Amino acid sequence: MTPESSMIHDKMANTTVFPDPQSSWLEFPSNEPSQDPQPPKHKNDNGVRLDCCEEPSNENETEMKGSPSILLRRWLPEILAQIGGMLCLIGIFLLLWHANNRPSEEMYLGVTLNTILAFLTSLAKVAFLVPIAEGLAQLKWIWFLSPVGRAPKYRPLVDFQVFDDAMRGGIGGVRLLFGFKGILASFGALIMLSGLFTSTLTQQAITYDVRKALSRQANDTATVDRATTFSTYDGNALALTPYDTLREQRAIFDGFFTPSTERVMEMRANCSSGDCTWPAYGSLAVCGGVANLSAISNPALHDSLRKTTEKRLQLLLQTSNITAGSAGYGNFYMTINEVFPVIIGLLDEPTGAFNQSVTDLIVSDSFIAYTDEMVSTSSDSDALNDMMSKVKYLELAFWWCTKTYVTEVTQGQSVTREISTLSKISKGVNNTLNVAWDHKFYPCYSTGQCNNTYGVAEVALEKPADAADSVDFTVHLWTALTASMLLASTMLDSLLLDRTRGVVASNGGGSAKAFAFSVLGDFLTTELPSPEKRFADVQTVMSNAARSMTNLVRQGTTRMARPEAVVRGSVYAPRAFVRIRWEWMGMLTTQLTLTTLFLVLTVVATYMSRVQVIKSSSLATLCALDEETRRDIGGIGDGVDHLEKKAKKVSVRLERRGDFKDFPTQSGKSGAVVWLGVPEQRRSQSKVW
Template sequence: MASASVFSGGQTSWLQFPAEPSQEHQFSKQETSTRVSLECYTRSSDGEEPGTKVISSIQLRRWLPEILAQLGGMLCLIAIFVLLWRADNRPSEEMYLGVTLNTILAFLTSLAKVAFLVPIAEGLAQLKWIWFLSPVGRPAKHRPLLDFQVFDDAMRGGIGGVRLLIGFKGMLASFGALIMLSGLFTSTLTQQAITYDVRKALSLQANDTAAVDRATTFSTYDGNMLALTPYDTLREQRAIFEGFFTPSTERVTELRANCSSGDCIWPAYGSLAVCGGVANLSTVNNPALHDRLRKTTEKRLQLLLQTSNITAGSAGYGNFYTAIDKVFPVIIGLLDEPTGAFNQSVTDLIVSDSFIAYTEEMVSTSSDADALTEMMSKVKYLELAFWWCTKTYETEVTQGQSVTREVSTLSRVTSELNNTLNVAWDPKFYPCYSTGQCNDTYGGAEFTLERPPNAEDSVDFTINVWTSLTASMLLASTMLDSLLMDRTRGVVASNGGGSAKAFAFSLLGDFLTTELPPPEKRLADIQTVMTNAARSMTNLVRAGTTRLSRPESVVQGSVYAPQAFVRIRWEWMGMLTTQLVLTTLFLVLTVAATYMSRVQVIKSSSLATLCALDDETRQNIGGIGDGVDKLEQKAKKASVRLERSRHGDIEDSAGRPALWLGTPKQERLEPRTW
């Protein structure tokens, strides 16, 4: 008897076989093959019983390529997640070496796909041998020889995987085929993880500009005199009237910003501004004030009625004017001292303070004493004031549309202010103005306003007293006006600068109306008129046409341009992640099935397949001369199985896996031991 020993894992396995089998060791005539199987005894140094099965390191090394491929797939998956995490919410142009993110993702996905297909293909190849192997201790099973072809086709994916699923060659094989077929959708689904959102991003163009004007000082004093520019009076009155004659349902727009791209954002910034407010003097408990207002209004009203009659007669109005016997009077005049209706910090900064007298019902156009007395009993008073303040703004330009929001307002002096800013309250201004001595009177006197809250800069806001008084003089000439309106809001007579008509529409209603607005609406509309006028004057101050320019007068913003940003939808990475996890599970189950079946790790070895078929099987299925289709038909009818020795080893007389041709009814004799 000849023998061979194999050293494996510290143990010696003996394969015993006779040089020439004797007669008593031959199978009966009913054997299905002339091949024999040898028993394999595994002996250990501690006297283990024969038949004990141990996985050797050689067997584990046979799975090393698949394990490494699976680890490579996991590394690719980690690389994909790191890449997508770093690219998320970043501009799409920030790619590496000019390669787009989609290209990199497609490359890594392909590597991961190949990585998980390797264990699947080799696992199916190994399950092919287990499929033809009869379980230990159970009756032998025969399988169609064509199943070899089905498993081989499934290893390549596509239609082969579908055939394997339809034919159902075991739960584990079907599981592997499903994972392999899912690889058809891997690249398409992972590409859906990358989307591009168009957002506004900082522009990197050197010639882009974002600038908005603001006022950090109001002064035209050049150290000697006021450096007035041409048409300052016209510009100021235009700004005032623009605000006055803007309908109360609309708002004067803020100063337009300069944005080269059409999309710019500025940080919160502060600026000098003009504020406007309204107070109801009729409700103020100040008898002396009411007496002064009544006397001033009565004189103005009497003068208006007399001059209107004279003007109507000399102008040839004739019966047209005399036929109007009922009118609404509206009179605007200057207040010669503070009323106390506003707090002291605002009063210190007032540059224009006026009253408006009006009636809520029509009065007679007669100028006699009785009619005038009745008329004065119906007069009500409001205070109209403009004052300096500081405001915090936020400006944004979107698609070419500039929007500026007022965030906060503050009216407070931080430095010493020894002079009023209202020309009507200052007895020194007109004498020095008429004689040209204001430089000696005021000179370079200035004061500082408190910075507005929430502004992100720390500049100082200063106002020259002389410049402010000059602007106050222009305001005073504009705010002196009076008129008479008929029942349909038509002007019957006027005498002054023209501002009274704007307030008349807010107090009495629009043209051709006959009913007065409610009291709360009248007050709100008057406040809107004052706010619009103050905003219009602020735009003039911020634009710099009436002040000396300073470097901090222009606020620089950030220029934005439409830019594509990467947005990662992580849920679309679930397919690849699931495939790799399931492939790991499939590989572990296949290794376990191989161990439990006590079969060598053969996988897709072509040499093992060539050695597996015995001569009798080859003779029965014939050659390929009749064509592959004929060969497959014969293979479909032929039933084969792997032969196992009594101790579970799969081998023929040469120690190779063997396929045995037979039918389910045929039984092979139990092998004997030599």
């Protein structure tokens, strides 16, 4: 043994580590035994040395034995901090749940949502950093402790500083993480470093979407017209306004001459903001349909249609020849010897092609006769018979109905959709609405006696389905028959077309040309559409005409200024709403969950290691290092850099009482930790001093 080692050995051999059986585990060796319960001061080469000891007590004895209740009590501040963090997290979730999909301008306790979120996030962050910091401080002591029953482990003394730096986060956490001071310590350092991103990521949970919201402006309006009645009856006569018949005729032709590839739009709604909605509402309407009379097995009907069409063709051919000759177009007309005939006429009785509920409400019923082969322009009987053998018939009907609509205006564009249609009389007089089927109308019309004939008679239609309101829908009989007469005059027409669909001759109201394009094709074409397309195009023409007439009924004077004829909707304006992206709360939730796990594992590791709960106690740190080690690494006067260099070279461990066989206590007991230092054997063997 060297003289230096012998001197240290003699010095430690004369030292009593524990002055009595209940001395603290943080007692360190002194030059002489002391029975004084107060910490004595001793002179040595470096000045005054502090020995840590305390009077015997039952509480110290219980703590030395590692009672679970004492252990949990020492961890109570960290447990309460973790509970506080969880409460903050619950508060954040409740706040965000309450704010989700609400207007962004709403204030909470006089401050904005982001401010409250930032405040609660900061509290939660502080709450989970407290257990992490104190847990790392406790793991610092366990790191220097040799496992029970295993070979002693020595750690560089500078690790003490690494753990202390990690408790403060930042670079210290990175050093601890990459220096790897145990799985649990690295786990805690990782959680602490993740706290750098908590506030930023949590704020991402709140976004603002601009949506349509109910306008708060008192002068905003949203209205759309509908018809609850069709009547111009003032109690004595029909109160027609100027150009009513012209408006009706225009509405009919607007529908007829809308291309079959397009759709007549429902009437435009009035919306002051450009964004409005309406609940489903019902309205009186006109419906239109087509039936294939050629496919109906009704010989009497076919015979009647043939006779009517043949007379109309003869008249058309004769008048065309006379007109062409007298007008000086004889030579031109004579060069056209084959044509396509198109005849539209009225049906004087129901055909049975439509069901009875529709038939009861028909306001106009016509047929269209045409050929899909060119026929001779000759008016002799043989040519006429050949022509009639090629004629096909369709039925064109308009009737009253009720419809359910949904209207919406988006960015100034009005869109109305039909969602249901009902054609059924709920109550009314036993009288048709079609002037061609009512033999009483023309006599009273020509003599001015229709008030006596019809008076206030009305027909009530069933309310449409799916409508949000409940109103009555009626049609005044006299007004409806008058409108039917105007419609009938429009639906009486005939013409001849050449091979490129140019008009050779016409005689009537002018509607035949619209249907001719549907059944024969567009102008300058020479190919006929297929039967399926032909039927569909005619149906489109009828639907467009019906929709156009419905618009007239809904916005015209026939509404008789009923209050329920105006449907009021909701006005919307752009408004910012809070939208919560819950996935961005995963960071804080994970941090608090992992912190709970880290705290539990640290408590368990402390209990299993039989280490007192010291954590970041500065007093324990002052007493932890034995005097010999302090003397060897030098003093603060040598500079911090010098201390760190020496600490990297010095390896120490946290000793237990039973580990130092050369330094027994006065009672001979062992169990708790004694000091940070190197035993004599280690000092003499390693010669690191």
